[in-house]
Amino acid sequence: MPAAIEVESISKVFKLFREKPSSLKARLISSRSRAEDFWALKDVSFDVREGESLGLIGHNGSGKTTLLKVIAGIVRPTSGVVRYRGRIAALLELGAGFHPELTGRENVYLNASFLGLSRKDTDRVYGSIVGFAELEDFMDNQVKFYSSGMLVRLGFAVAVHVDPDILLIDEVLAVGDESFQAKCLGKIRGFQKEGRTIVLVTHALDTVRQVCDRAVMLDRGELHAEGAPIDVVRELRYALLRRDPGFVPEEGTKEVELSSVELIREDGSVERPVRVGEDLTIQLDARANRPVTDLVASFQVLDSANFPVADGREPIGAIEGKKRVRFALRHIPLVPGHYFVTVGLASGESGRVYHVQTQRYWFEVVDEEGRHEAVELSVDASVEDL
Numbered sequence: 001m002p003a004a005i006e007v008e009s010i011s012k013v014f015k016l017f018r019e020k021p022s023s024l025k026a027r028l029i030s031s032r033s034r035a036e037d038f039w040a041l042k043d044v045s046f047d048v049r050e051g052e053s054l055g056l057i058g059h060n061g062s063g064k065t066t067l068l069k070v071i072a073g074i075v076r077p078t079s080g081v082v083r084y085r086g087r088i089a090a091l092l093e094l095g096a097g098f099h100p101e102l103t104g105r106e107n108v109y110l111n112a113s114f115l116g117l118s119r120k121d122t123d124r125v126y127g128s129i130v131g132f133a134e135l136e137d138f139m140d141n142q143v144k145f146y147s148s149g150m151l152v153r154l155g156f157a158v159a160v161h162v163d164p165d166i167l168l169i170d171e172v173l174a175v176g177d178e179s180f181q182a183k184c185l186g187k188i189r190g191f192q193k194e195g196r197t198i199v200l201v202t203h204a205l206d207t208v209r210q211v212c213d214r215a216v217m218l219d220r221g222e223l224h225a226e227g228a229p230i231d232v233v234r235e236l237r238y239a240l241l242r243r244d245p246g247f248v249p250e251e252g253t254k255e256v257e258l259s260s261v262e263l264i265r266e267d268g269s270v271e272r273p274v275r276v277g278e279d280l281t282i283q284l285d286a287r288a289n290r291p292v293t294d295l296v297a298s299f300q301v302l303d304s305a306n307f308p309v310a311d312g313r314e315p316i317g318a319i320e321g322k323k324r325v326r327f328a329l330r331h332i333p334l335v336p337g338h339y340f341v342t343v344g345l346a347s348g349e350s351g352r353v354y355h356v357q358t359q360r361y362w363f364e365v366v367d368e369e370g371r372h373e374a375v376e377l378s379v380d381a382s383v384e385d386l
């Protein structure tokens with residue numbers, strides 16, 4: 001399949017002015033140095049194949065809208081080029097492309113002409129646009145009186161009726177109510193069947209998995225991940241978890257500390273992915289900074305949606321110095337994906353937390369031969385003096 005869109009080394013620098021100079025003199029001296037370069041996009045390259053639906057995801061401010069505008073030709077990149085074949089229709093910010101003082105009807109004709117439709121072509125699809133938007137009673141009102149939902153309806157209706165080869169959609173769908181969202185998704189599916197190319201920006205990660213063939217993740221203006229939607233969505237979830245301000249990576253009194261934690265594969269390695277059906281050992285070294293008598297070690301494994309899939313707890317009892325605990329997870333029956341491990345040391349009697357590291361460790365499960373049978377996950381624990 002040839003590429004419908006080629007994004008080649010796109011960078012976009014915005015000048016940020018942090019402070020307003022207070023006087024003419026200050027401005028003369030320092031205005032140039034006050035402008036800081038902000039890289040909204042940094043050397044981003046990828047292709048979108050013809051007929052493909054690409055999900056573009058990333059945290060707030062990661063550069064998605066900027067990139068979509070660069071592709072649509074609304075924002076000029078600082079460097080790099082975008083090539084595309086065919087007609088592009090873009091649904092960007094709310095009400096973008098609409099003139100507030102004009103009526104809905106006038107805006108439809110104006111927009112359609114920007115997108116290359118003749119007046120006659122527009123006459124032909126006008127009824128269908130209005131019907132799709134369900135705005136029959138409002139077409140003679142100025143769009144400045146439209147609600148945000150009405151603006152999205154009209155914007156989407158125009159975009160899908162101008163016969164575009166490429167449709168760019170930025171989040172806006174979330175503004176519509178549920179029935180309109182379903183209608184939009186139906187239209188998107190129709191476009192997919194017709195072999196049109198779609199780039200969809202959304203924070204609805206499930207939609208990306210359901211709708212898109214591939215996904216790209218931006219992180220602070222850089223391409224962070226690219227591939228199957230499931231993998232890229234997982235990558236984003238993992239990054240989100242790390243950024244959550246409520247996320248405490250580490251806590252406890254440290255009366256007993258986790259001095260080392262390792263996830264060891266069957267062959268003794270600690271790096272490579274685990275194959276479905278293999279064993280994985282979670283090895284914790286506990287170091288007592290003061291003797292305690294009721295130490296308990298525990299772990300929990302969570303999937304990328306934060307759902308616990310396995311846990312274990314092993315009473316160690318008294319500890320002075322160091323002890324090593326091994327939790328051996330037998331014949332890992334987990335579906336392929338990334339898993340995160342929380343490990344902890346606590347008092348068995350009072351429940352006092354000595355040391356917990358939340359989801360600090362992770363491993364990847366890969367599927368070798370498409371094996372998916374559910375096996376019982378058995379865990380063996382052992383304790384030894386060090």
Ligand SMILES: Nc1ncnc2c1ncn2[C@@H]1O[C@H](COP(=O)(O)OP(=O)(O)OP(=O)(O)O)[C@@H](O)[C@H]1O
Binds near residue numbers: 014060061062063067
């Ligand atoms: N015209 C501009 N001038 C200066 N900075 C800008 C401009 N447009 C965007 N930015 C900055 O570029 C960065 C990327 O913005 P962008 O809107 O592309 O992010 P986004 O990924 O679409 O975020 P969101 O998920 O919140 O929609 C942000 O830090 C934003 O403040």
Ligand SMILES: [Mg+2]
Binds near residue numbers: 064065171
């Ligand atoms: Mg945006």
